[in-house]
Amino acid sequence: MHVQLLREIEEEITNLLSDLIRINTTNPPGNETQAAKYLAETLEKDGFKCELFESAHGRGSLITRLKGTGEKPNLLLLSHLDVVAANPKEWSVDPFAGLVKDGFVWGRGALDMKSMTAMEVMVMKLLKRNNVKPKGDIILAATADEEKGGEAGAGWLVSNYPKKIRADYVINEGGGLAIPINGKNIYTVQTAEKGILWFKVKAKGRPGHGSVPGAADNAILRMNKVVEKLGNHRSKISLVPTVKQFLSEIAKENKVAQQALSLLLQNPELGDHILDQVAQKDKAMAEEIRAMLRMTIAPTIIHGGVKENIIPSECDAVFDCRILPGQNPTDALDEIKGLLRDVDLEKLGFETIQANEPSESPTNTPLYEQIINVLKEFEPDCSVAPILLTGGTDSRFFRKMGSICYGFQPMRADLPYGEILKMTHGIDERISIENLVFGTSVLYNVVEKFMT
Numbered sequence: 001m002h003v004q005l006l007r008e009i010e011e012e013i014t015n016l017l018s019d020l021i022r023i024n025t026t027n028p029p030g031n032e033t034q035a036a037k038y039l040a041e042t043l044e045k046d047g048f049k050c051e052l053f054e055s056a057h058g059r060g061s062l063i064t065r066l067k068g069t070g071e072k073p074n075l076l077l078l079s080h081l082d083v084v085a086a087n088p089k090e091w092s093v094d095p096f097a098g099l100v101k102d103g104f105v106w107g108r109g110a111l112d113m114k115s116m117t118a119m120e121v122m123v124m125k126l127l128k129r130n131n132v133k134p135k136g137d138i139i140l141a142a143t144a145d146e147e148k149g150g151e152a153g154a155g156w157l158v159s160n161y162p163k164k165i166r167a168d169y170v171i172n173e174g175g176g177l178a179i180p181i182n183g184k185n186i187y188t189v190q191t192a193e194k195g196i197l198w199f200k201v202k203a204k205g206r207p208g209h210g211s212v213p214g215a216a217d218n219a220i221l222r223m224n225k226v227v228e229k230l231g232n233h234r235s236k237i238s239l240v241p242t243v244k245q246f247l248s249e250i251a252k253e254n255k256v257a258q259q260a261l262s263l264l265l266q267n268p269e270l271g272d273h274i275l276d277q278v279a280q281k282d283k284a285m286a287e288e289i290r291a292m293l294r295m296t297i298a299p300t301i302i303h304g305g306v307k308e309n310i311i312p313s314e315c316d317a318v319f320d321c322r323i324l325p326g327q328n329p330t331d332a333l334d335e336i337k338g339l340l341r342d343v344d345l346e347k348l349g350f351e352t353i354q355a356n357e358p359s360e361s362p363t364n365t366p367l368y369e370q371i372i373n374v375l376k377e378f379e380p381d382c383s384v385a386p387i388l389l390t391g392g393t394d395s396r397f398f399r400k401m402g403s404i405c406y407g408f409q410p411m412r413a414d415l416p417y418g419e420i421l422k423m424t425h426g427i428d429e430r431i432s433i434e435n436l437v438f439g440t441s442v443l444y445n446v447v448e449k450f451m452t
């Protein structure tokens, strides 16, 4: 059977997304329960039994399941219900009105990620309506708290109700947006994400009067060396499988970057030199790629001193360090301490604020294959590339329990690519109705073909 766009769902999915946007789930505080209850109500109309789990009052996550015949694999369609804050003064429309205008649904969450929630709910409804009998179970989970780290949502469910959401495969956010190159689309699938190590350094010294600097030991000067060292450090380049595959796919389609990227793939140790040259033409792309090649460290907060004429004995700075799949937060901190050996290490204190493991899933799986096949049916000349996200998603909780996770929210860039990226967590976030229909059609076909 040939694939086609599911035009008939246009109005239904538009309303679904509009309604979800109108339920304000800005996190903090979240209030996801209201959105979870709304989803339960609409899913129950199609005969689904839904379960609501609250990690705390108002912090609800919804789970439902289409039973399979008991064969493998199981598949989880995952999304988060919370959104980041939106300042109405900066927007050209009310971010929580769920406005439909000029062929787009506008509002906070239109991209990240209530549109995906709506698509996944729509897929579940269609499977039921079409009387599809999947082999394994198809589970839908719409969870709380992703925007604050997921510990009160997906992380909490994985710890407390693993049986409810354990699946061999997971489809979540983080990829799916097509990169347009020379009139062709490269669809992305998020197969890896970096880990987080947020840490604080405390530099100690000896206080003194500001008029006699030599008699004191200024903690700000000590911290200055720390910031210099860490902020400018370029750690060892390492090409993880996702990045290798991503760069080769881009090189195939983008003739301009081809030479540089092929050189980089063969000589990763020359990566910075090559990217410095790419940066002269396309700074954004070069820095995006540079962050995929190594652990990065960025100073983000600094505090020191209390009065104009007192030399401070303490200065604190916070660093945002991101580590690659294969690295871990403990080794990363050891490496960082090693860099500071000549900055009087005994006068520095270290404190880990938050540490999340990086994660990666392989691409040689039947689901990845199915994604490629369906996309090519819709768009024969497109290609597919795995991506490493420098940020994080809830997928890490599921990869940790052994699931293969793909970030795949299929979308075409029907606004300039850079503009779409900026709208996530930015102003005037919106998605075209065309993309809602396209994304649902692709997802439905992937799920239906993969699970039967």
Ligand SMILES: [Zn+2]
Pocket (backbone or CB within 6 Å): 080, 112, 113, 146, 173
């Ligand atoms: Zn998100």
